[in-house]
Amino acid sequence: MSQFPAEVRIVEVGPRDGLQNERSPIATADKIALIDRLSETGLRTVEATSFVSPKWVPQLADAAEVYAGIARRPGVAYPVLVPNEQGYERARAAGVEEIAVFTAASEAFARRNINASIDESLRRFAPVLERAAGDGVRVRGYVSTVLGCPYQGAVAVADVVRVARRLHALGCYEISLGDTIGVGTPIKAREMLRAVAGEVPMAALAVHFHDTYGQALANLLACLEEGVAVVDAAVAGTGGCPYARGASGNVATEDVVYMLHGLGVRTGVDLDALAGTGRWLAALLGRETGSRVGRATAPAPAPDPAEADAG
Amino acid sequence: MSQFPAEVRIVEVGPRDGLQNERSPIATADKIALIDRLSETGLRTVEATSFVSPKWVPQLADAAEVYAGIARRPGVAYPVLVPNEQGYERARAAGVEEIAVFTAASEAFARRNINASIDESLRRFAPVLERAAGDGVRVRGYVSTVLGCPYQGAVAVADVVRVARRLHALGCYEISLGDTIGVGTPIKAREMLRAVAGEVPMAALAVHFHDTYGQALANLLACLEEGVAVVDAAVAGTGGCPYARGASGNVATEDVVYMLHGLGVRTGVDLDALAGTGRWLAALLGRETGSRVGRATAPAPAPDPAEADAG
Numbered sequence: 001m002s003q004f005p006a007e008v009r010i011v012e013v014g015p016r017d018g019l020q021n022e023r024s025p026i027a028t029a030d031k032i033a034l035i036d037r038l039s040e041t042g043l044r045t046v047e048a049t050s051f052v053s054p055k056w057v058p059q060l061a062d063a064a065e066v067y068a069g070i071a072r073r074p075g076v077a078y079p080v081l082v083p084n085e086q087g088y089e090r091a092r093a094a095g096v097e098e099i100a101v102f103t104a105a106s107e108a109f110a111r112r113n114i115n116a117s118i119d120e121s122l123r124r125f126a127p128v129l130e131r132a133a134g135d136g137v138r139v140r141g142y143v144s145t146v147l148g149c150p151y152q153g154a155v156a157v158a159d160v161v162r163v164a165r166r167l168h169a170l171g172c173y174e175i176s177l178g179d180t181i182g183v184g185t186p187i188k189a190r191e192m193l194r195a196v197a198g199e200v201p202m203a204a205l206a207v208h209f210h211d212t213y214g215q216a217l218a219n220l221l222a223c224l225e226e227g228v229a230v231v232d233a234a235v236a237g238t239g240g241c242p243y244a245r246g247a248s249g250n251v252a253t254e255d256v257v258y259m260l261h262g263l264g265v266r267t268g269v270d271l272d273a274l275a276g277t278g279r280w281l282a283a284l285l286g287r288e289t290g291s292r293v294g295r296a297t298a299p300a301p302a303p304d305p306a307e308a309d310a311g
Numbered sequence: 312m313s314q315f316p317a318e319v320r321i322v323e324v325g326p327r328d329g330l331q332n333e334r335s336p337i338a339t340a341d342k343i344a345l346i347d348r349l350s351e352t353g354l355r356t357v358e359a360t361s362f363v364s365p366k367w368v369p370q371l372a373d374a375a376e377v378y379a380g381i382a383r384r385p386g387v388a389y390p391v392l393v394p395n396e397q398g399y400e401r402a403r404a405a406g407v408e409e410i411a412v413f414t415a416a417s418e419a420f421a422r423r424n425i426n427a428s429i430d431e432s433l434r435r436f437a438p439v440l441e442r443a444a445g446d447g448v449r450v451r452g453y454v455s456t457v458l459g460c461p462y463q464g465a466v467a468v469a470d471v472v473r474v475a476r477r478l479h480a481l482g483c484y485e486i487s488l489g490d491t492i493g494v495g496t497p498i499k500a501r502e503m504l505r506a507v508a509g510e511v512p513m514a515a516l517a518v519h520f521h522d523t524y525g526q527a528l529a530n531l532l533a534c535l536e537e538g539v540a541v542v543d544a545a546v547a548g549t550g551g552c553p554y555a556r557g558a559s560g561n562v563a564t565e566d567v568v569y570m571l572h573g574l575g576v577r578t579g580v581d582l583d584a585l586a587g588t589g590r591w592l593a594a595l596l597g598r599e600t601g602s603r604v605g606r607a608t609a610p611a612p613a614p615d616p617a618e619a620d621a622g
Binding site: 211264 | 496528573574602604
């Protein structure tokens, strides 16, 4: 296992992918505080919000307000999700310098989730990517359902490769390969990544795992052995695909960082500060943190006098 | 990753290691039902209980009753934990055919947890192992704190190797290497296993991970690549070391089986039946299952009429 990258860049997706899929909305000021706290932990990429239509995702209707409110730290990128040219214009008006676009490897998922075929979604991105290139705006591309789809079941690796290659050809500097419903296991994850890396440089690839079946860190380990050096994760394990059964969301950033540091891989992230932010966010959301590290490192609760009496 | 074993034997430790460390006791009849349900899923080893002094572990005071009650299936082993000769005699009187003994790689943990130095614990086992050999009783050995100790912190790999070698020399047919507090990460887990396998045949080794920091499946993957083919796990992720902070217990058997099947490794276990048993047990314990697979595969709840009204 000596072929691990020396350093991994974490793309923190909690404020967007995470909060978008949580039941309890949080206040705009709290979203801003979350992003600021995250950017102070040493994370270099914090996905801030999404300029989708507020009709579709009311949780993110405050996108421009959030983006305007964050204290932008030098060296930290704050990409935002953009679904189309109207979203791009709103994002640019808000001062956004990096965006992300989103499609799927599964035709069935694309049609249900973004109301377009995969090809239509790519055609929709083309003018956004052209304008972004002209404006000096960097674009990240997401491919979802790379290891399985809630509607069609299996997803062919060739379909993942095709979509990733097209996003790269359209100008995305990085393609994030997402196991949206968390069904993948390590050999399948590794083979998928290897196939994509045959067409798109590994340096332009990221992996994005959900922990629905508890497989995220094992899948990540297999992909790190393959050489991937960019990893998406969400603080406190927030989010989750609303179409997937089970309560589990994105792999928790804290758990990813713990593993990477244990492997001797640098992330630049202060794990204690990150875990504290995760517990703070979970409290805001009114639920327990989805990070095992966050739970294991929580300060011991004050002794309960009733229990102390009982010995 | 082609060097994975074709088949893995799961040692289900939920009824003993799991229930011993749960807050809510369950009834003797439920313990028996749990063991019977588990043995019907295809598991070949189900650790049934512990013949420790009821003064020390009152949750397990019904050991003889449990052992007498289970419907023993041909081909399934039901080992029980035995701390000393008195325990061995009680176990034998109950008809037990396989036992397990328990010590630690950390001197500080041994003194606090079993009230003996490591050497004293091994001396205590010697007559038990002698009698077991004479009686045709197989003995499994546990080594705890192989990747860290809550009292002394780091544990030297050489200490793990020494204890494992001695248990093997004393006659244990299998040595289970336990990351009791779940702090390990994959490279450390793999290096520890590799060092032990330099002195004890890999075929006589098992790994035992706790999911306190979410690392269990990643550690397991690294150890499977190294060739280990016996894995301890607890249905519903029950248990956990009471000395470790954080609520997480043993790695959930369901999540282990899901990964193994995804890797093409045979276990002989019916995952649906196992996940159902885990949810049944969690309901008995009055808490959510600790298995992600158990949650993800739970039957959808009946629609809530109040929510249906809200659209």
